Amino acid sequence: MPDGAVPVLDVKGLKTVFRTRGGEIHAVNSVSFDLRPGELLGVVGESGSGKSVTMMSLIGLLPMPPADVRGGTVMFDGLDLLNCSEQQLRAVRGARIGFIFQDPMTSLNPVFTVGFQLMEPLRKHMRLGKKAARVRAKELLELVGIPDAARRLDDYPHQFSGGMRQRVMIAIALACDPKVLIADEPTTALDVTIQAQILELVKELRQKLGMAIVWITHDLGVIAGIADRVIVMYGGQIVEQAPARELFSNPRHPYTRALLKTVPSVRGERMPKLNVIEGQPPILRAEPSACAFRGRCAHAMARCAQENPLRRIVGPGHDVACFWEPLDQEWQDG
Amino acid sequence: MLDRAERGHRKLVEIKGLKMYFPITAGIFRSKVGDVKAVDDVSFDIYEGETLGLVGESGCGKSTCGRVILRLYDPTDGSIRIDGVELSDADSGTLRKLRPTMQMVFQDPQASLNPRMTVAAIIGEPLDEHSRLSKAEKLDRIYELMDAVGLNRNFANRYPHEFSGGQRQRIGIARALALNPKFIVCDEPIAALDVSIQAQVVNLLEDLQDRLGLTYLFISHDLSMVRHIADRVAVMYLGRIVELAPRDALYDRPMHPYTQALLSAVPEPDPEIETERKRIILTGDVPSPANPPKGCNFCTRCPKVMEICHNVNPPFRELEPGRFAACHLYEDTDTTAGKTAAQEELTSIQQGV
Numbered sequence: 056m057p058d059g060a061v062p063v064l065d066v067k068g069l070k071t072v073f074r075t076r077g078g079e080i081h082a083v084n085s086v087s088f089d090l091r092p093g094e095l096l097g098v099v100g101e102s103g104s105g106k107s108v109t110m111m112s113l114i115g116l117l118p119m120p121p122a123d124v125r126g127g128t129v130m131f132d133g134l135d136l137l138n139c140s141e142q143q144l145r146a147v148r149g150a151r152i153g154f155i156f157q158d159p160m161t162s163l164n165p166v167f168t169v170g171f172q173l174m175e176p177l178r179k180h181m182r183l184g185k186k187a188a189r190v191r192a193k194e195l196l197e198l199v200g201i202p203d204a205a206r207r208l209d210d211y212p213h214q215f216s217g218g219m220r221q222r223v224m225i226a227i228a229l230a231c232d233p234k235v236l237i238a239d240e241p242t243t244a245l246d247v248t249i250q251a252q253i254l255e256l257v258k259e260l261r262q263k264l265g266m267a268i269v270w271i272t273h274d275l276g277v278i279a280g281i282a283d284r285v286i287v288m289y290g291g292q293i294v295e296q297a298p299a300r301e302l303f304s305n306p307r308h309p310y311t312r313a314l315l316k317t318v319p320s321v322r323g324e325r326m327p328k329l330n331v332i333e334g335q336p337p338i339l340r341a342e343p344s345a346c347a348f349r350g351r352c353a354h355a356m357a358r359c360a361q362e363n364p365l366r367r368i369v370g371p372g373h374d375v376a377c378f379w380e381p382l383d384q385e386w387q388d389g
Numbered sequence: 390m391l392d393r394a395e396r397g398h399r400k401l402v403e404i405k406g407l408k409m410y411f412p413i414t415a416g417i418f419r420s421k422v423g424d425v426k427a428v429d430d431v432s433f434d435i436y437e438g439e440t441l442g443l444v445g446e447s448g449c450g451k452s453t454c455g456r457v458i459l460r461l462y463d464p465t466d467g468s469i470r471i472d473g474v475e476l477s478d479a480d481s482g483t484l485r486k487l488r489p490t491m492q493m494v495f496q497d498p499q500a501s502l503n504p505r506m507t508v509a510a511i512i513g514e515p516l517d518e519h520s521r522l523s524k525a526e527k528l529d530r531i532y533e534l535m536d537a538v539g540l541n542r543n544f545a546n547r548y549p550h551e552f553s554g555g556q557r558q559r560i561g562i563a564r565a566l567a568l569n570p571k572f573i574v575c576d577e578p579i580a581a582l583d584v585s586i587q588a589q590v591v592n593l594l595e596d597l598q599d600r601l602g603l604t605y606l607f608i609s610h611d612l613s614m615v616r617h618i619a620d621r622v623a624v625m626y627l628g629r630i631v632e633l634a635p636r637d638a639l640y641d642r643p644m645h646p647y648t649q650a651l652l653s654a655v656p657e658p659d660p661e662i663e664t665e666r667k668r669i670i671l672t673g674d675v676p677s678p679a680n681p682p683k684g685c686n687f688c689t690r691c692p693k694v695m696e697i698c699h700n701v702n703p704p705f706r707e708l709e710p711g712r713f714a715a716c717h718l719y720e721d722t723d724t725t726a727g728k729t730a731a732q733e734e735l736t737s738i739q740q741g742v
Contacts, residue, residue, distance in 0.1 A: 101583040101584060102583055216674040217447075218674060219674070246447055246610065246675075247446070247610070247612070247651060247654040247655055248446060248650060248651060248654045248671045249446075249674070250654065251653075251654035251656075252670055252672075254656070255668070255670055275584075275658035276655065276656030276657050276658045276663075277656050278658075279658050279659055279660045279663045280656045280657075280660070280663035280664075299660050300661070303659055303660050303661075304661075313585070314585065315658060317584055317585055317587075317588040318584060318613065318658055319613040319614055319616060319617040320613055320616075320657060320658070321612050321613045321616055321640060321652055321657070322657060322662075325617065325637075328592065329588040329591055329617060330588065331588045331589050331592055332588070333589075335553055335555070336583075
């Protein structure tokens with residue numbers, strides 16, 4: 056990946072707040088990252104860490120209210136998506152930025168045929184006629200590996216299996232040749248053997264089509280297999296960012312380290328006891344004034360409770376939001 | 390740590406030829422037109438004090454299997470013996486007396502706890518039903534259980550919605566423990582939890598097993614977690630058990646092609662391994678259990694499929710001491726002999742790094 060390339064998506068200082076009856080929830084706090092052409096950026100975090108909300112806010116998919124995007128800029132194609140009209144956003148969503156959601160059952164409309172749903176973006180965004188759209192829709196289904204594509208266009212979502220439905224979702228997201236594809240836990244609802252099929256498909260499509268992908272997941276194994284670069288989120292903030300190999304071989308944030316250690320493996324050595332991150336993730340009632348992880352952190356210091364650590368650079372393309380200076384030996388030995 | 394399987398060699402649970410068919414009906418008279426063979430001729434034993442992992446993909450019948458063992462469903466055929474008592478045809482009175490010894494922890498702690506009951510009422514309900522404790526004794530027992538699962542006693546009068554997912558699962562576990570059961574079916578107890586919370590709950594289940602000598606049937610689709618918690622593992626596919634083996638043997642040297650594919654599909658949190666590794670990618674989807682293929686259930690997706698697989702269902706037999714599999718690849722294997730050539734080849738593919 057050329058480091059100097061102009062990012063296709065450049066997010067700076069994104070803040071999203073939810074107004075609820077119990078007060079405000081600060082779901083995304085000053086999140087900044089960029090996405091370079093053709094790269095696959097993995098976003099890892101537990102539920103509630105703000106990974107989905109970040110991606111939904113930047114293309115205006117959150118219902119407002121209760122959501123409120125308070126600040127930041129999202130530059131895409133020379134356009135600040137946060138200051139766009141709804142009309143401008145519509146031209147971006149589904150056309151230049153594709154989206155794949157977690158659950159293929161609920162994100163496809165059960166009363167329309169798969170063909171209709173595939174042709175919709177083609178007709179709206181690309182202004183294709185009925186016949187041309189149908190031809191393209193068939194090509195798309197073939198591209199994602201659905202056998203007998205021409206006939207399956209007239210089937211309804213319930214006639215497809217889970218893995219096939221996710222393939223349809225991918226086909227819809229790819230319909231207008233997007234520059235950026237945002238995939239929100241696209242394999243979480245699938246079985247491992249089907250997940251393996253989808254991961255293979257995505258790798259193959261990347262080579263063919265060359266779009267940049269943001270892949271949201273909580274599964275570190277999935278990330279290890281496909282990502283070029285990884286962002287780790289905790290408590291609505293990015294706590295670590297690094298190239299994939301670097302993140303797994305030299306994690307710097309205590310949370311990343313703990314996360315990597317809690318996951319048991321199907322190969323390699325079997326731990327007699329699982330490592331645990333004690334405690335619960337934070338509830339983000341206010342803008343963070345201290346480190347969100349300090350209550351569960353083995354290396355918490357007095358300073359962690361006084362100020363929120365800023366991201367600092369620790370290596371090429373590697374930054375971490377933590378005051379603690381880890382000894383490199385420690386991770387390799389442990 | 391002592392291997393839990395070595396503690397007891399008494400069979401606590403014995404399942405033989407268990408079948409659970411759900412009828413498919415059609416027409417205004419709801420006449421039966423077929424069966425969904427959710428569990429189709431399954432046999433295994435669970436030894437006292439051990440954890441048997443039951444893995445498989447969604448729809449393979451693993452949850453149904455767990456439920457029918459506890460007689461939450463009436464089995465179509467076969468025998469279920471728990472602690473020497475036959476359950477498959479027991480009447481409701483007999484079953485009720487046996488209920489305290491066998492309990493269940495459910496997948497979704499949100500759905501399995503009554504939102505209108507306090508934690509104390511939820512944990513205490515089995516005590517109301519099955520014991521004659523005084524109010525004070527009951528409260529003592531509830532507090533004891535809350536301590537055991539790591540819940541703060543002060544929260545006894547709170548409602549489930551006030552707890553996080555991991556804590557809710559602890560409530561479910563405390564309820565299952567209330568009557569001092571011997572055998573607990575854990576049906577995907579960690580599937581709905583976050584990674585960092587999963588480890589907490591799994592460690593809790595292991596601690597409780599060590600302290601109370603519990604026997605678990607641990608149903609899960611998470612192969613890495615099952616490798617951690619189980620002593621022996623059974624792999625299910627489309628209503629049948631295709632392989633059953635001690636944990637290490639199964640993970641190091643899977644024999645059935647389905648087990649091999651399943652293990653190879655699990656992504657590893659290490660980019661070095663991930664980019665090098667050759668995966669066995671299964672094509673297609675799991676067939677419908679209402680219309681399973683003729684012969685071996687796996688024949689439509691098996692990378693090693695042979696002529697015979699399309700015609701004859703392979704018997705589930707012991708290939709090595711303690712290792713069972715249902716596959717024609719090992720037909721010529723003498724049950725006591727070591728590795729065959731075919732098996733060696735498969736092993737090298739599986740490890741194919």
